[in-house]
Amino acid sequence: MPLAHAILASLELQPMTGYDLKKFFDMSVGHFWTTTQSHIYKALNELENEGWVAKEVITQDDKPNRKEYSITAAGRAELRRWLTSPVPPAPVREAWLIQLFFSHTSTNKEIAALIEERGMNMREIVDAYKAQTKVAIPQDLPPGLERARALWQITLDYGLAFYQFELKWNKEMLERVKNLPR
Numbered sequence: 086m087p088l089a090h091a092i093l094a095s096l097e098l099q100p101m102t103g104y105d106l107k108k109f110f111d112m113s114v115g116h117f118w119t120t121t122q123s124h125i126y127k128a129l130n131e132l133e134n135e136g137w138v139a140k141e142v143i144t145q146d147d148k149p150n151r152k153e154y155s156i157t158a159a160g161r162a163e164l165r166r167w168l169t170s171p172v173p174p175a176p177v178r179e180a181w182l183i184q185l186f187f188s189h190t191s192t193n194k195e196i197a198a199l200i201e202e203r204g205m206n207m208r209e210i211v212d213a214y215k216a217q218t219k220v221a222i223p224q225d226l227p228p229g230l231e232r233a234r235a236l237w238q239i240t241l242d243y244g245l246a247f248y249q250f251e252l253k254w255n256k257e258m259l260e261r262v263k264n265l266p267r
Contacts, residue, residue, distance in 0.1 A: 095110070
C-alpha cells in the first residue's frame with residue numbers, strides 16, 4: 086500500500102486535508118509517485134478504519150467544513166514497520182514496449198518514429214528535472230527537516246538518472262532499429 090504509507094508519512098510532518106495531501110504530493114513526490122484526489126480520499130477512509138489516522142472536522146462559516154487528518158500512534162507504528170521493510174521491485178509495465186515488441190510488421194522507419202517520439206518525451210522530462218535541480222519543499226513544513234530534504238533530493242536524483250539512462254538506451258536502440266533486417 087504505497088499510497089497509504091505515503092499519506093501516513095506526509096501526515097507525520099503535519100496534519101492535512103485530502104486536498105492538502107494532493108498538493109503536497111504534487112510538489113514533493115510527484116516526480117516518482119502520482120495519485121488522484123479520489124485515491125487519496127479512498128485511502129484516508131481506509132486508514133481511518135484501520136485506526137492509523139484520526140479525522141478532525143473543523144467548522145468553517147463561509148466554506149464547507151474542513152476535514153483534517155493526523156497520524157495516530159498506531160499509524161506511526163505501521164509507518165515505522167513499512168519504512169524498515171524491503172519492498173520488492175515492481176515489474177516493468179510500459180505500454181510502448183508492447184508496441185515495440187510486436188512491431189515486426191512495421192517498417193524500420195515507423196519503429197524509429199516510435200523510438201524518436203519516446204526520446205523527445207524523455208528529453209522533456211530530463212530537462213524539467215534539471216531545471217528543478219532541487220525538490221520543491223513546501224515553506225510551511227516544520228524546521229529541522231534537513232535529513233528529510235536530503236533524502237527527498239536523493240529521490241529527485243534517482244529520477245534524473247533513470248530518465249537519462251532511458252535516453253541513452255533510446256539513442257542506442259534507434260541506431261539498431263534503423264539497421265534491422267527487412
